[in-house]
Amino acid sequence: MRQSHIFLLTVVIPVIFSKENSTRGKHCVCELQxxxxxxxxxKLNNVEFSAIQCSRNITSEKITEIDRLMLGLQHRIRQLLDNVSMLEKEDNGNLYAAVSxxxxxxxxxxIQELMDKLNRTTNDYQQQGLQTAAKFHDMTETMAELEKFDNLQIIAKERENEIIKRDLERCNEELNGTSQPPTLSPGHCGLGRMVNVSGPKTYSLTEFGTSYPYGAWGRDANPTPGNENKYWLVVLTSSNVYGNxxxxxxxxxxxILGIESTDTYISSSNPTTNTIQGSNMVMYANALYYNCYYTxxxxxxxxxxxxxxxxxxxSDTGYNNKFPFGHLDNTYSYTDMDFTTDESGVYVIYATTSNFGNVVISKVETSNPPVFGQTWSTSLHKKSVTNTFMVCxxxxxxxxxxxxxxQIFYSYxxxxxxxxxxxxxxxxxxxxxxQFLNYDSRDHLLYVYSDAYIVSYEIVFQ
Structure with missing residues (x-):
């Protein structure tokens, strides 16, 4: 849209008096220069025309055309691989089916046609990008020249206003970024808002040493009578993947000292049916909840x-290292499912293909056998996260x-x-x-297993 501008005019007004007939009276004639x-x-019209042309040439539909061609090419290659595999199965004495x-x-x-089209499209877009950049440079120079006619500095003032608006928006974002995270009402669990994570309070190498970097530890979130003070430890002693x-x-x-322990075996060896897979597990009501082996x-x-x-x-849940936790430098193997506890019980955190690899939360009702209660879908992509836990x-x-x-950066x-x-x-x-992190509602501690060390932190509530 073209902006309106006010220009300062130097006006020369010679006043000319002319005497006319009495019926028409006298008039003043002003000449403006x-x-x-x-x-x-x-020049302004040319800039506007160039801008319209650029908008027509660069559209979201055209930008995504390369993506569509790439997806189509990937699909055809996968289909070709499937057909080649089928052809190999049809081999009968080195003779292949002519139809296949x-x-x-x-x-x-x-596939060759798709590749040719992709190359042509890419070349066209590169050329179009160069032309658009040249046009944009010309438009910028022309607008700078036209701005000299703005004697009242309207454009400059508008630019200053935009800078002030941007600074105000940034200030609001910073204020919102430092606001407190959400929690349920104090009547639900009586904790108030989380304000800090302090520690570590505990930091000790397990009795297994540094050979077993994957594992989990903590306390029973809902212990049976007589077991209130017990601590449990699971190390993945087989390929950093399985425990039994x-x-x-x-x-x-x-x-901490690694003494006076009791072992309870789930299975006789690793890996086998009922073996623990992955390091994310919890203890609740004298039962261990974990991802079953290869399911x-x-x-x-x-x-x-x-x-x-x-x-x-x-059935579309990620497992067997499809949606593990991790970061750019490392992936925490076989952490597709994360079990957590809070004041109300046990949850399982996982991802599904129907939710595009994003985190799904399901409440686990701790009956025997267990069943699933309410489920929530989030927009948090699971592979962008290193761990999760629940509070209230x-x-x-x-x-x-x-x-x-x-860093704790997200909440749902x-x-x-x-x-x-x-x-x-x-x-x-x-x-x-x-490799493991869970919250204990009894002592408000985060229990962490970190490269073979057992660590704890305290969550501080307001």
């Missing part, structure tokens, strides 16, 4: 009866900042369905990676 050069309206060979020949021709026993200690000091199912191992019950997640029905997610710092309130990506609670690390 503009002392400034004439405004080059044709003809189909593959046609598919190769179509739980080690329990009577106190924090005994787990998209939840396993519940009852330590009293030493029996296993299972319940299957949706709010899911929190962490990300890797550097070797010394992990299951009561209000409100998501936030602007949290900034930093966790000071002693080791580079965090």
């Amino acid at each position: 503009n002392a400034d050069p004439a405004f080059p309206e044709n 060979l003809r189909i593959i020949e046609l598919e190769l021709a179509e 026993f739980i080690r329990q200690y009577n106190s924090l000091s005994t787990i 998209y199912s939840v396993c519940q191992f009852n330590l009293t009866t030493q029996s296993v019950s299972t319940v299957a997640l949706p 029905g709010v899911l929190y997610a962490t990300r890797y900042l550097d070797k010394e710092t992990e 309130d299951t009561k209000t369905n409100i998501e936030r990506y602007d949290l900034e609670f930093n966790i000071t690390k002693r080791q580079t990676n965090i």
Whole structure:
């Protein structure tokens, strides 16, 4: 849209009196003369025309055309691989089916055509980009020349106003970024808002040493009578992927010293049916909840009866290292499912293809066998996260900042369905990676397994 401008005119007004007949009276004639050069309206029209042309040439549909061609090419290549595999199965004495060979020949021709079209389109867009850049340079120079006619500095003032508006928006974003994360009402769990994560309070190498960097530890979030002070530890002793026993200690000091422990075996060896897969697991009501070996199912191992019950997640759930936690420098293998506890019970955090690899939260009803309660879908992509935990029905997610710092940056309130990506609670690390993290509602601590070390942090509430 063309802006209106006000120009300062130097006006020369010679007053000419003329005497006319009495019926018409006397008139003053004013002659206006503009002392400034004439405004080059044709240049402004040319800039406007060039801008319209650029808008027509560069559209979102054209920009995504290359993406569509790439997706089509990938699809045809996958289809070709499937057909070649089928052709190999039809081999009978080194003789292949003529029809299948003809189909593959046609598919190769179509793939070549797609590649030619992709190359032509890419070249056209490169040329168009160069032309548009040249036009933009010319338009910028012309507008700078036309701005000299703005004697009242209207454009300059508008530019200053835009800078002030942008600064105000940035200030508002910073204020919102430092606001407190959401929690359920204090009446639900009586904690108030999270304000800090302090620690570590505990930092100790396990009795297994540094050979086993993957594992989990903590306390039973809902212990049976007599087990209130016990701590549990699971290390993945097979390829950093599988575990088949739980080690329990009577106190924090005994787990730190690695003494007076009791082992309970889920299976006799690794990996096999009911084996623990991945490091994210929790203990609740004397039962361990974990990802069953090589399935998209939840396993519940009852330590009293030493029996296993299972319940299957949706069939499109990522498992077997499809949607693990991780960051740019590392992937935490086989962490497709994350089990967490809070004041109300057990949850499983996972991702599905129907939710585009984003995090899904399901409440696990701790019956025998377990069943799933309410489920929530989020917009948080699981592979962009290093771990999750729950507090008072709010899911929190962490990300890797550097070797010394992990950050709680995201929350999802299951009561209000409100998501936030602007949290900034930093966790000071002693080791580079965090393979396991869970919140204990009994002592408000985060229990962390970090490169073979057991660590704890305290969540500070307002």
